[in-house]
Amino acid sequence: MNIPFVDLRAQHLALKSEIDEAIARVIENSSFILGREVERFEREFAAYIGARFCVGVSSGTAALQLALIALGIGPGDEVIVPANTFFATAEAVSNVGARPVFVDADPAAYTIDVGKIEAAINARTRAIIPVHLYGQPADLDPILELGKRYGLLVIEDAAQAHGARYRGKKVGSFGVVSCFSFYPGKNLGAFGEGGAVLTDDAEIARRVAMLRDHGSERKYHHELIGYNLRMEGIQGAVLSVKLRYxxxxxxxxxxxxxxxxxxxxxxxxxxxxxxxxxxxxxxxxxxxxxxxxxxxxxxxxxxxxxxxxxxxxxxxxxxxxxxxxxxxxxxxxxxxxxxxxxxxxxxxxxxxxxxxxxxxxxxxxxxxxxxxxxxxxxxxxxxxxxx
Ligand SMILES: Cc1ncc(COP(=O)(O)O)c(C=O)c1O
CATH class of the missing domain: 3.90.1150.10 (Aspartate Aminotransferase, domain 1)
Known part of the structure; x- marks a missing residue:
């Protein structure tokens, strides 16, 4: 008996008719980049997590980078990240010009060891990125407490934890922003790359939405120097179907x-x-x-x-x-x-x-x-x- 590590085909076959219909809608409307299917998914995912805003982007890595930029984190800043995580958590920090500062893993939970965070904080520290690793929430209460005490932003990396809960409340609804990946093998996976930034802060959501689309809110009017890190229509449509499951x-x-x-x-x-x-x-x-x-x-x-x-x-x-x-x-x-x-x-x-x-x-x-x-x-x- 061969047992694969993941079996995306089995999942797809179970949903085939619903997904075919959703993809056909995107093609019918030619809404290939952003558009109504992405907007619908953004509304549904924000409601599912319990955040006010969701901004669909092109990957989890893009979500982390845009969140950091929207929060004004850059050169000269330090950001605390776990030493055991996927590379992208630290990479995003480096890509905005800041320095990742590592903290060891908790032996039982695998997530960041909350008892070791304080020793890593200094005058340059701006943020902490707890990662809900393998689907297990990081111990958020002490992290949020440290954030409050030292004036640090807490950015959740929830790329591996769609639907996980911390003390009964969904992860992704605790930090000032949270970042998700919809890489195909994730608990909620797209048909390609995908990611999202969630927040309750209207201004941060607006900035991330602009930054993902060349710094513009209105076509050909550019308020910021941004990027092309938009979510595709097909991903929004597929994710809306899969979210129901x-x-x-x-x-x-x-x-x-x-x-x-x-x-x-x-x-x-x-x-x-x-x-x-x-x-x-x-x-x-x-x-x-x-x-x-x-x-x-x-x-x-x-x-x-x-x-x-x-x-x-x-x-x-x-x-x-x-x-x-x-x-x-x-x-x-x-x-x-x-x-x-x-x-x-x-x-x-x-x-x-x-x-x-x-x-x-x-x-x-x-x-x-x-x-x-x-x-x-x-x-x-x-x-x-x-x-
Ligand atoms: C913990 C963690 N952070 C960030 C990412 C980056 O997500 P993506 O692959 O969508 O860029 C991943 C996913 O692979 C991840 O597991």
């Missing part, structure tokens, strides 16, 4: 995570932990093992695709060599990079597939244990003593 998909992801939890209980794997404040939406199901690479090889051998999110923490990426970090600076993020393994998780995954993945993991550890015992007593793996 998001809650049910997230529930399925949670059920799959619970089943993995049951079936992997008692193995040496460290399983993901839903924090008491969190409604986790399991964009990724990330386990940890000291034998990660060998386990991954055994899963690949058995036809199970896995991922590593992420193999190199941001502070050790060659692109950030100039910041002068070294191994040991953020030990938990480094430890996670060596041990994390993402097992397949998506709504269409079946109980049989999950059982098979768990079985391969169990067999792997049983075999490792046999090897350990046999080498401890000088026998071969098959139990016979060495000559």
């Amino acid at each position: 998001l809650d049910q998909w997230n529930e399925l992801r949670r059920a799959h995570a619970a089943l993995y939890g049951e079936l992997l209980q008692g193995t040496p794997l460290i399983l993901p932990k839903e924090m008491p404040y969190a409604y986790h939406v399991y964009h990724l199901y990330v386990v940890q093992s000291e034998a990660r690479d060998a386990l991954r090889a055994a899963l690949t051998e058995a036809g199970v695709q896995t991922g590593i999110h992420y193999p190199v923490p941001i502070h050790l990426q060659p692109a950030y060599r100039s910041l002068g970090h070294r191994r040991g600076d953020f030990p938990e993020a480094e430890r996670q990079a060596e041990r994390v393994l993402s097992l397949p998780i998506y709504p269409e995954l079946t109980a049989e597939q999950i059982a098979r993945v768990a079985e391969v993991c169990r067999e792997f550890f049983a075999m490792t244990e046999r090897h350990r015992l046999s080498s401890a007593c000088g026998a071969n793996a098959d139990g016979r003593r060495r000559p």
